[in-house]
Amino acid sequence: MADLDRLSFNQMTAGKATLREVIDACRRSGIEWIGPWRHALGDDPAAVGRELRDAGLRVSSLCRGGMFPAATAADRRKRIDDNLRAIDEASAVGTDLLVLVNGPAPDKDIDAARCMVVDGIAAISDHAEKSGVRLGVEPLHPMFAADRSVIVTLGEANRIAEQFPSRQVGLVVDVYHVWWDPEVYREIARAGERIFAFHVSDWIVPLPDPLMGRGLMGEGVIEIRRLRQAVEAAGYRGPIEVEIFNEPLWARPADEIVGEVAKRFQEWV
Amino acid sequence: MADLDRLSFNQMTAGKATLREVIDACRRSGIEWIGPWRHALGDDPAAVGRELRDAGLRVSSLCRGGMFPAATAADRRKRIDDNLRAIDEASAVGTDLLVLVNGPAPDKDIDAARCMVVDGIAAISDHAEKSGVRLGVEPLHPMFAADRSVIVTLGEANRIAEQFPSRQVGLVVDVYHVWWDPEVYREIARAGERIFAFHVSDWIVPLPDPLMGRGLMGEGVIEIRRLRQAVEAAGYRGPIEVEIFNEPLWARPADEIVGEVAKRFQEWV
Numbered sequence: 001m002a003d004l005d006r007l008s009f010n011q012m013t014a015g016k017a018t019l020r021e022v023i024d025a026c027r028r029s030g031i032e033w034i035g036p037w038r039h040a041l042g043d044d045p046a047a048v049g050r051e052l053r054d055a056g057l058r059v060s061s062l063c064r065g066g067m068f069p070a071a072t073a074a075d076r077r078k079r080i081d082d083n084l085r086a087i088d089e090a091s092a093v094g095t096d097l098l099v100l101v102n103g104p105a106p107d108k109d110i111d112a113a114r115c116m117v118v119d120g121i122a123a124i125s126d127h128a129e130k131s132g133v134r135l136g137v138e139p140l141h142p143m144f145a146a147d148r149s150v151i152v153t154l155g156e157a158n159r160i161a162e163q164f165p166s167r168q169v170g171l172v173v174d175v176y177h178v179w180w181d182p183e184v185y186r187e188i189a190r191a192g193e194r195i196f197a198f199h200v201s202d203w204i205v206p207l208p209d210p211l212m213g214r215g216l217m218g219e220g221v222i223e224i225r226r227l228r229q230a231v232e233a234a235g236y237r238g239p240i241e242v243e244i245f246n247e248p249l250w251a252r253p254a255d256e257i258v259g260e261v262a263k264r265f266q267e268w269v
Numbered sequence: 270m271a272d273l274d275r276l277s278f279n280q281m282t283a284g285k286a287t288l289r290e291v292i293d294a295c296r297r298s299g300i301e302w303i304g305p306w307r308h309a310l311g312d313d314p315a316a317v318g319r320e321l322r323d324a325g326l327r328v329s330s331l332c333r334g335g336m337f338p339a340a341t342a343a344d345r346r347k348r349i350d351d352n353l354r355a356i357d358e359a360s361a362v363g364t365d366l367l368v369l370v371n372g373p374a375p376d377k378d379i380d381a382a383r384c385m386v387v388d389g390i391a392a393i394s395d396h397a398e399k400s401g402v403r404l405g406v407e408p409l410h411p412m413f414a415a416d417r418s419v420i421v422t423l424g425e426a427n428r429i430a431e432q433f434p435s436r437q438v439g440l441v442v443d444v445y446h447v448w449w450d451p452e453v454y455r456e457i458a459r460a461g462e463r464i465f466a467f468h469v470s471d472w473i474v475p476l477p478d479p480l481m482g483r484g485l486m487g488e489g490v491i492e493i494r495r496l497r498q499a500v501e502a503a504g505y506r507g508p509i510e511v512e513i514f515n516e517p518l519w520a521r522p523a524d525e526i527v528g529e530v531a532k533r534f535q536e537w538v
Binding site for chain 1: 373374377378379383410411412414415416421422424425448449450451452472474475476479489490491492
């Protein structure tokens, strides 16, 4: 069983609540980690960081940078500039990890878009290192290949990460996105110290909705504990983030969501 | 451009029409190949086979066998028996190819289910060879891993096929299921003479529905021609099957569907 002190509550698991409400709910439940999103940081990420620390919370990661592929060089430059700002925000809010979700392709050429991802990371990795921020490449499920992320396997994420020093670029392993992959255990072992984060949720059958139908741990078919043990065998000892986009869950009060997540974390992770 | 005489019209592309209606529409459009489904063969597949030949149609494949994983040995035996019948039906209707879709797992253990697929194929491969029927393992898109097929990559399909002689077991490459894979071109080259079939459709953005939202060629983001050229470079010269599950398309008359498919085949495949 995973220790509850490793649970990080991703803000979007209570997607309708304000960050302040999520902070309060986490504090009342004794949660120690939180994963905020950029849109919640406003103009002063450092102030939000102080607020989180005052509530006894540590920040496991900031969601999210990435989205490097674009049709023109000027647009790709804008994406890079936005990622440089995201790095500054991560540093200001007090986390050493920026999650990268790596965009759809601007046209049918998915291979070219994958190259743009590598170019984008190369353009920001020095600034990230100077800022004390590591970059976590998160492969999304292949059903998002056309509209959210051209990086859809741990194998591809490993190949990208390995082009950079392991202190700079690694992987975000989210069970919802990778559980189906016959290579998942081999690629987790290959990632080793490059595993920068581990996210849990579940895959409900039948799937209510690709984006908004993620399940709470135990509601679906994912071998969550086996995957958790695999990332630990590969060397990962950090927080375990719960990130669940689910409309019916979002309709519940933040305290109830945090309580349910903590209970299921102990039962299934 | 692919020659129109290689177009095979999968029966389910006109999913609301009877097989007779599909046959007539193909004949009127000069289509030379058809891909029927088992449910349309009734009690006398040989008679259906004669009807198809009389209409000048050749049968590219029969859909479908597979679905080997099951919770008990008795249930797995039933699935194997059903596949032996499917082989007989394929032979009777006049095709040398049975498409295998390889079932969901009976529980969370997807690795065990993948072993059941290999065991199932091993149990039917001799009967298939004696019957002049090859077995085509079709990996489905990973979004179907929990409810339709534990085989979700060409890599896994190749690993399975390679455990059998290449005259017995090969792959069905369907662009809708494999286009997202960063390994797709390497795995197509690896498959070589084991490519037993090539299916085309398209991936619409945003995806209307995982099962029922496939697009006509040209409606989506798949590099169909590049993939067609890749299977040809690997040695495939057989029919190219159009298999599209799409409710609005199904609402149209069979003649219109066949005409539209033929037009888009010449334009995009």
